[in-house]
Amino acid sequence: MSVIHIRDRQDILEIGFSDICKYHGGIALMAVAVGYRSLQAAFKELFGDEIPERGAISICSGHGGPGFRDAFEFVTRAVTRGAYQVDTAYPAGQYDPYRPQGYAFVITSETGASVEIVLNENFLPMTFYDYLKKGREETMTEADVATFGKLKRALAERALVTPLGELFTTRRIQ
Template sequence: MMTVIHIMDDQDELQIGFSDIEKYHGRLALMAVAVAFRAQQAAFKELFGDRVPQRKEIKIISGHAGPGFRDSFEFVTRALTRGQYTVDVQYPQGQYDPHRPQAYAFVISTLAGDAVEVVLKESFLPAVFYDYLKKGREGTMTDAEQEQFRQLKLSLSEQALALPQDELLDVRRIS
């Protein structure tokens, strides 16, 4: 797996590693940070091949409203800052959470209209992950459950970074 994302910021080529985004985001939603990191790698490869993309040419639709996904996409592309980041929790692909609408799917596109849909594999997140999320929203998680959830998110982030792309993500060009 490539350990960095290369992206142009005008004339400067940046090399952004997962650890850079982790420093920005913190450890709250590391699984989401890792999945978004890998989603960007996959989308950029599909959209740009070996060419390093310009931040300013990238637009993102995220099916998930969580801060880990948002922060990963923002750190790499600055799409939120540039007004090119949209959240659509009703996006039809990647609707795995049994407790609420929230899609683990992302459309990464160029301003010229080329687009790639990246969807997290349904089998990646265990059912207990969604149950922990629900308890967290309700404020009913015990201290022990909070620690178990923290450990689960850490483990899932490590898996997301280590798995071959085709075992983690479904990637398809949509335009």
């Protein structure tokens, strides 16, 4: 699987999915994988073969979950730099039938060029949203937790191997 290259002042860092997992832990692996892949798609669109500067990237996430936040933070340090915002009302990628939460991300370079990355609607099954709702509203059984964990791992693995064009809809904004 490919890695993300990013410049941190004079250093070029090579960041893989497993690196972010060490930082994040294992609670939201699907989100870590989708966040990671969304950065790959955005960097390809915004920078081509150039390696972006960490401090030159800002992110607006339609999803407030820790997996997305940690993927974006680990690669770009956008949270630490104050260049990260969450807008759960962002209109694209609103697939969760139980709450506003967008699976869309706007990544912007210091030049003002922006790209919208939207997870394709068919990627997450309804069962995923049902488990999220159940976890918010009631106590999940051990079996539920185990089954949901397996589902999240399977979705993470799928996100990592799905071609970017099949996983996301990418659109230049500016």
